[in-house]
Amino acid sequence: MSLFVDAFVTSILYAAFFSIAALGLNLVFGVMRIVNLAHGEFLVMGSYLAIALADSYGFNPVVSLAVVVPVFLAIGLLLYFPLVPRLQKSGDPEMSSFILFFGVSYAMEGLAVQLFGVSYQSLQYNLFKPIHVEILGYVMPTAWVVTAAVSVAALALVYFYLYRTGLGLQTRALMINRDEAMANGVNINAVSAIAFGFSIALAASAGVFSSFISYPTSPSIGDTFTLISFAIIIIGALGNPLATVVGAVVFAYAYGYTEIYAANWSSIVPFIILIAVILARPQGLLGRKAREF
Amino acid sequence: MGSSSTAASPGASGAKKGRSARNALMAVIVVIVIVVAGAAYFLTRPSGSSQQYITVGTLYASSGSFALSSGYQLAGLKLWINQTNAQGGLMVSSLGKKLPLKLIALDDQSSTTTATTLYTNLITQDHVDILVADFGSTLTAPAVAIAQEHHVLLFDPTASTPGFFTATNPYIVDLSILVSSEWPLVLAHYLISQKSNISRVAILYLNQAFTTAQAQTLDSTLVSAGISPVYYQSTSASSAAEYSTLLQSINATHPQAVLNFGYDTNDIAFYSALSANSMHFNFTFTIYSGLEYSLLHAQTPSGSLNYTYTYASPPDVQYTNVNLGPTTAAFVSNWTSIYGSSPNFNNIAGFNAGLLIGKTIETAGSLNQTAMRQAVNKLSGNTTTLEGPFVINTSTGAQIGMPMDLLQYQPSSSGLKPVVIYPTAVATGTAIYPAPAVVVSSTPLNSPAVVSAESYYSISSSALPASALCLRNDDGIAVSGVNRN
Structure with missing residues (x-):
């Protein structure tokens, strides 16, 4: 298989993973106009829970989702009420959220150090049998394929939630115009709390698979996930959850092909694209109108 | 107008004399206060002979990308400090007594920005006698210029970037790791x-x-x-x-x-x-x-x-024929008995740095930074530790032993x-x-x-x-x- 095709396949998997990793961040911004800078730390916590479940009970990561999703959904709901409504009352929720969640991220990293130590931890490929599968002549770990499949399933669920349920309709109404949604009887706190819970659960779900395809889990890796997720949603369209997929694809392919043809530039090119997108289309590739800064 | 300025009344003259007396009294009081305060400072300041311990200042990372390796290095250094204190400390001949070691370890969280501030604090606020760098080149880099600026010798356990070591900077020495090039x-x-x-x-x-x-x-x-x-x-x-x-x-x-x-x-x-x-x-x-x-x-x-x-x-x-500290096998055995697991290279590097710092102080006979640097040069080439032969480029401080x-x-x-x-x-x-x-x-x-x-x-x-x-x-x-x- 040529390097070009090889990078194409690897980038698809990478894009699928980062779609689910960044999706929750965009959902929160779209509904609440706040930026959760602790997003990566929630992902890391999800990863640690999956590792603990595999370590203690031998849980397959897919099975772990049955625990991780409800646990972090509940955490999200519980965190929403003391944090987010106060931010909404401030004059500049976006800026206030930056500061608040910056503090939350530091607190969570410190908590992770206390709970899990500073050592790297990973799930092993042999949690899936067979360890490798061959698709179109390309041999890859089953864990990577499962990661991509779960990501696609999560995207489908989010799509279903947003476009096929009454709650989703209210959520989209909030994204489009908060005041009009409220005037039409949308319970802002209830809808926002559920969206916040989903966001945290999505991040934690990505964390379940993160050590397979991205970085070994450690307390300090959350910042990296937040940075990449933030870049992806800006490239796609800030406030449009499904545009996250486009952002992730652009980011992953920029990374993958630069790694092949100019590895020195692999950590730079995706962010050059980010800058170019901001300059050329401030609303993002799929954004409808310019953001207000 | 002229007369009024030259012919002062008796009352005005008395008032002037009174002010002069008060001014003189105030001046005397100020002088007394200054003298007393100065005397108190000189009587109570820590003098060389009253020094109670040797302060060892270092940084470590409790979080961030270098936390693991930094923790390994610090653990090795701590063990050396504990063992040295258990033996009564280090002999400083210029003071005529053994002094225990006091460790000041500050958390840089793997941030070079934080490390820059904390290295400065160790020198300017804590006035450490011994400055030890955090793990690796990234977290040592901020210390190189700071130590040179303050004329404090930087003991470097695990940073091996060649650029740190130049003939123009005598305030760094690589103790435990071969220069990376x-x-x-x-x-x-x-x-x-x-x-x-x-x-x-x-x-x-x-x-x-x-x-x-x-x-x-x-x-x-x-x-x-x-x-x-x-x-x-x-x-x-x-x-x-x-x-x-x-x-x-x-x-x-x-x-x-x-x-x-x-x-x-x-x-x-x-x-x-x-x-x-x-x-x-x-x-x-x-x-x-x-x-x-x-x-x-x-x-x-x-x-x-x-x-x-x-x-x-x-x-x-493993080095068996060492002339400073335990052999590699003895150290590993001791470490394993204390911590229940085998040490890794960075544990050993931290301990080895301690050993060489201790020998440096004893050889120098004082905590003078220049004297310690000269002492390190004396150790080079005739010292073998659990990490191997200690040989440095005496001009630059770069380690060229420990293959x-x-x-x-x-x-x-x-x-x-x-x-x-x-x-x-x-x-x-x-x-x-x-x-x-x-x-x-x-x-x-x-x-x-x-x-x-x-x-x-x-x-x-x-x-x-x-x-x-x-x-x-x-x-x-x-x-x-x-x-x-």
């Missing part, structure tokens, strides 16, 4: 000696000073011997997916040897990507599989390290055995080349699915294959690993 010399000479089998070499390196220096040395040494690497690439990759793509590029060049220069997290991702792609190379080299074997063994797919190569350093290489030999991890009935293969004078076996392909079984493995470095220690400390020191024949002589005199 020298690390791959043994490796390069081995590859050159195997030129008939290994002529297609692929070099991948992280774009950091520590790894770039090694890659450049290896590349230039090989090129000068007529071996032009078929792949020579820097990267910032740190995830398995990124390394997967890079490995496809490398594989396309059909290399006979693949050398990856990275930190621990890079090496974990590298081996994960190798496994993910079911790739196999005849010769695979990484740095941290030797420096932090337990971590790499625990966090990489089963069998990843089989037949791979790395630098041979303590504890795999990095080459070892291969070879499977044995008790696990992976580190076999030193080069130089031949210290070799304990021969390389198995080409490396047999590792069969990764799809059947359930004996190893747990998830293993942290710490839990690995607790699970199988007795079976730690990296501890060549545990493998002894009936005469109690180490049969794998190197015994060096």
Whole structure:
């Protein structure tokens, strides 16, 4: 298989993973106009829970989702009420959220150090049998394929939630115009709390698979996930959850092909694209109108 | 108007005299206060003879990307401090007494910005007698200029970037690690000696000073011997997916040897990507599989390290004929009895730094920074510790002793055995080349699915294959690993 095709396949998997990793961040911004800078730390916590479940009970990561999703959904709901409504009352929720969640991220990293130590931890490929599968002549770990499949399933669920349920309709109404949604009887706190819970659960779900395809889990890796997720949603369209997929694809392919043809530039090119997108289309590739800064 | 200014009334004259008297009194009081305060300061300030302890100031990272390695180094330094204090401290001849050590360790959280502030605080606020750098070149870099500016000697345990060491800066000395540009010399000479089998070499390196220096040395040494690497690439990759793509590029060049220069997290991702792609190379080299074997063994797919190569350093290489501190084996035994697990290289580097600091103070006979630097030079060339011969460039402070030999991890009935293969004078076996392909079984493995470095220690400390020191024949002589005199 040529390097070009090889990078194409690897980038698809990478894009699928980062779609689910960044999706929750965009959902929160779209509904609440706040930026959760602790997003990566929630992902890391999800990863640690999956590792603990595999370590203690031998849980397959897919099975772990049955625990991780409800646990972090509940955490999200519980965190929403003391944090987010106060931010909404401030004059500049976006800026206030930056500061608040910056503090939350530091607190969570410190908590992770206390709970899990500073050592790297990973799930092993042999949690899936067979360890490798061959698709179109390309041999890859089953864990990577499962990661991509779960990501696609999560995207489908989010799509279903947003476009096929009454709650989703209210959520989209909030994204489009908060005041009009409220005037039409949308319970802002209830809808926002559920969206916040989903966001945290999505991040934690990505964390379940993160050590397979991205970085070994450690307390300090959350910042990296937040940075990449933030870049992806800006490239796609800030406030449009499904545009996250486009952002992730652009980011992953920029990374993958630069790694092949100019590895020195692999950590730079995706962010050059980010800058170019901001300059050329401030609303993002799929954004409808310019953001207000 | 003129008369009124010259003919003062008796009342006005009295008032003027009164003010003069008060001014004089105030001046006397001020002088007395100054004298008393000055006397109090000079009487109560800590004088040389009243010094109660030697303060050792250092930084460590409780979080961030260097937390693990930094913690290892600090643990080694702490053990030396504890052992020294248990013996009453260090003799400072200029003070005529032994002084205990007091450690001030501040948390830089792996941030160079925070480290810059804290190094300055250690010097200007805590007035430490001994300044020890945090782990590695990245977190040592901020200290180099600060120490030089304040004329404080920086004791450097594990930073090996050549640029830190110049003849114009006498305020740094590399205690426990060979300067990084020298690390791959043994490796390069081995590859050159195997030129008939290994002529297609692929070099991948992280774009950091520590790894770039090694890659450049290896590349230039090989090129000068007529071996032009078929792949020579820097990267910032740190995830398995990124390394997967890079490995496809490398594989396309059909290399006979693949050398990856990275930190621990890079090496974990590298081996994960190798496994993910079911790739196999005849010769695979990484740095941290030797420096932090337990971590790499625990966090990489089963069998990843089989037949791979790395630098041979303590504890795999053991020094028996030391003249400062314990032998490598004695230290490992002591460490294991205290902490329940074998030490790694960075533990040893931290302890070794302490040993040399202690000897430096005793040799200097004082805590004067210049005197200590001169004392370090005196130790160079005639001191051997558990880490090997201590030899520095006395002009620059760069470490040129403590060689990095080459070892291969070879499977044995008790696990992976580190076999030193080069130089031949210290070799304990021969390389198995080409490396047999590792069969990764799809059947359930004996190893747990998830293993942290710490839990690995607790699970199988007795079976730690990296501890060549545990493998002894009936005469109690180490049969794998190197015994060096």
